[in-house]
Amino acid sequence: MKPFLDENFLLNNKTAQQFYHQYAAPMPIIDYHCHLPPQQIAADMQFGNITQAWLYGDHYKWRAMRTNGVDERYITGNASDWEKFEKWAETVPYTLRNPLYHWTHLELQRYFDVYELLNAESAKRIYEECNEKLRTPQYSVRNLLRKMNVKLVCTTDDPVDDLAFHQQLRKEGFEIPVLPAFRPDAAMNVADVTTFNNYVAKLEKSANTSIHNYNGYLEALKKRHDYFAENGCSVSDHGLEKIDAEDYTENEIKSIFDKIRSGRQLDEKEVLKFRSAMLITFAGWDHEKGWVQQYHLGAIRNNNSRMMQQLGADTGWDSIGDSPQARSLAKFLNTLDKGDKLTKTILYNLNPADNEVMATMTGNFNDGTIPGKIQWGSAWWFLDQKEGMTRQLNALSNMGLLSRFVGMLTDSRSFLSFPRHEYFRRLLCNIFGEEIESGELPDDMEWTGKIIQDICFNNAKQYFNWDSMIEDKVLNGETLQEV
Structure with a gap:
């Protein structure tokens, strides 16, 4: 009987064990998407x-x-x-x-x-x-990050955030870069009149401007986008049930904005048009700056209205949705590609039925300019478990290039969640180990070990252009050595 959770946990053969202990385990961590509170890092809570x-x-x-x-x-x-x-x-x-x-x-x-x-x-x-x-x-929270060999953290931040804690950390010279990510979901949420107009008031304050029309609204958001860039941001993120890709005209969007600002509820078509316009606008700004844009697709949030009213959002009442994803996502990406405005993009799905959709969608828009320009992101939320991760890795292997994958993230609010990277790495090594031992892959430890290290760390570092931020950082008196 095998012991529980020993050093070879999830590593079911000798080759997998060698890959993990020799190649994967020593690699540092880049957590390019999480919900860690930057104020707790700044305070070293x-x-x-x-x-x-x-x-x-x-x-x-x-x-x-x-x-x-x-x-x-x-x-x-x-x-x-x-x-x-x-x-x-x-x-x-x-x-x-x-x-x-x-x-x-x-x-x-x-x-x-x-x-x-x-x-x-x-x-x-x-x-x-x-x-x-x-x-x-x-x-302390900073030492918890050091303990897990974390080399960079990317938080998730609303456009109205002042980023004061990110600025404090940079000014202090904290050796683990803590970068913001631009998450403008609230800026697109026009389904509720009161919520949206309250958000516009917050945006006016943060952008130090008055917003009288749609052009003024875009100017204020662009000002915040620029501000994020000035504060080290190079990543945007969206949490959506699905991509909206309705046809619209500029005059329609201006009228829709005026309508909701006057306190009138939008109809469903108007909501879709406005959201579609905002997605295209944000993607254009991301492309201009060379940012990476991320789209988390497929969650139905706040299903329990009674508990939502009692406890608020993000308290455990969300689930996998079954919205159709492929056609609108293809239309959106194609619109950007036709206009030469498609930046590096990571797609995440929550419904496992969409695995192959996402794996093949990325191939439609990889144009050879850089390796893995359009990525299918790691198994997300309800899927970041053994079967979900394994299915994602296998589908990506079958329909794309696993070797160019940017790997795992925590997507967590907890400073104790970083062993999820270890969990992912063990599963990754086990897949390669099993296929080498069965003769399905050549017994080339050096090359396969390099591929594993790339997926664990190197691919993300290069994809996000974070080489210079990480390479020469000093940790406990020792310069990071590439494994």
Whole structure:
């Protein structure tokens, strides 16, 4: 019987084990998409206990606890941090075969050197041991990043954000670059009149301008886009149910903007036209600056209206959607390509039924200018587990070039989520190892090892043009050495 979560976890043959330990494990991490709060990095925050580090804001765990019959008081409610941890510990044994079981114990091992299984009986011991370590300077959030060999973090930021914490980190010379990403979803959200007009007021304040019409609105957003670029941003990101690609005229969009600014609700067609226009506009600005644009597609968010009203967004009431993706996505990318305005692009799907759609869509617009210009992103959200990652890697291998893939990200709000990169790397090495041992691939350790290292780190560093930011950074007195 194999031990649980040992050094060869998920590595089912000798070749896979060699690939992981010799080639993949030593590679640093670039987290090019996450939701880490930059203010916590700027403050070099220390968590008061593991509940704060682990359970605050983690709707993966919240959903599991609710499914296990845990009252909301112990999830987002007013129970003490110990009581919340205790309820999570009681839930963990019931998460067998859910990725949370693996992630929970990987994080206990990698951050806290805790190798005991978490359950009701061990909860108090583990809680106290982790809390004791979290109180030491070695467990500040910056040191948690260092501990995981993170070399760059890219956060997710609204156009109205002032980026003060990013500026502070740069001014201090923190050796791990923390870069903003431009996420203008709220600037396109015209389905609700009040929400949109409140957002325009925020934009006026951040751009220090008055907005009287659509042209003024674009000028204010462009001003913020430029401001982000001045503060190190080279990545945009969109979280959408699907790409909108309705035909529109400029006069139509101006009229639609005037209508919603007057307080009148838009009809569905007008919403689609406005969103389509904004997507094209943002993509054009991204191309001008040579940014990478990312599109996270396929989530249905805030399905439980009662709990949305009670707790707000991002509290665990989202799911996979089944919107058709291919035709509108192809039209959108083709429009940009025809106008020579298609920048480097990463597409993510949440519905696994769209795997092959995305894998083949990228090939339509890779034009030979750079390797992997249009990327199919890593398995996302509900799919970033063993089967989801494996299916994504296999589909990309079959229909694209896995060797040019920019690899894994955390997409997380937690500083304890970086073992997800390890999880991905183990699965990647196991796939190559199995096919070499079965004779499906040549036994060329050096070349395949290079491909694995590229997917783990080098491809992302080159794709995002972050070589100069990472190459000469000093960590604990040692210059980063390429493996």
